[in-house]
Amino acid sequence: MNIRGITLKHLRVFTAVARDGSLTQAAERLFITKSAASMALTDLEKLLGQPLFERHRNRLILNSSGERLRPLADELLQRMETIEATLHSEQLNGHLRIGASNTVGNHLLPALVGGFLRQYGCDRPELLVRNTAVLEQRLDRFELDVALVEGRVQNTKLISQPWQTDQMLVIAPPDHPLADNRLHQPAELDCQDWVMREPDSGTRQQFYHLLESALQVWQLAFEINTNEAVINAVAAGLGLGFISHLAARDAIEAERVKVIELDHPTLRQLYTVYHRDKYQGPLLKEFIRFCQHWQH
Secondary structure: OOHHHOOHHHHHHHHHHHHHOOHHHHHHHHOOOHHHHHHHHHHHHHHHOOOOEEEEOOEEEEOHHHHHHHHHHHHHHHHHHHHHHHHHOOOOOOOOEEEEOHHHHHHOHHHHHHHHHHHHOOOOOEEEEOOHHHHHHHHHOOOOOEEEEOOOOOOOOEEEEEEEEEEEEEEEOOOOOOOOOOOEOHHHHOOEEEEEOOOOOHHHHHHHHHOHHHOOOEEEEEEOOOHHHHHHHHHOOOOEEEEEHHHHHHHHHOOOOEEOOEOOOOEEEEEEEEEOOOOOOHHHHHHHHHHHHOOO
């Protein structure tokens, strides 16, 4: 092993290939030729005295050695970015990759990021809005620095910090007999049809966590992967919906749907999530701190 010969180029190629699983895509990301990327990766593996990827058909998949190297390479590159930013500016410079689950991404993330940029004047971050399961995978692969999600993640390598709270609602068509502004017991929702988000979504997980145990029988009528489509389906009379107040607020105010008031707690916790081995430079640390103190 000859780690003295390892360069930043070696690490940039390694992390790009780890992210994309492809020399071609990694080369395009780094604006170099495929042969240059291949040569850098080969050199790195020779310097370390071991392969870092399994070659499977046309894909490059991290092996156990590559998995161990990935957070270390990510940290070194992040530290170099911090050094460059510190020497060229007194501002918090650098590049953040922020993920958000769908409800958070649509209704909270724009104002949060806008407030952060106005206060710190840093580079615009890369934003990704997906369901919680996808964000968990991206964090695990160091493709995101931090994510804002609607429920706890299952990966033990990820750290979840409580952030905001959000009220979950049962919504119904305006003419539904239970949408009468009176408090109802969850048992009164038995044998109803439901329009639900997809199984990997934070909203669906919260249905299981907050409401399903209080129901004897419920029927899945439709499964849709966006909040707006769920609201439209409920408004069209296709079933009841379980959805965030943030997502349903406009439709409720417009009286397209109504809330079935429940004598049952449906408050959920939102979280900031990051990898336990992720290096936190000044910019990432300040963003996480800003999130914890931000109020919408």
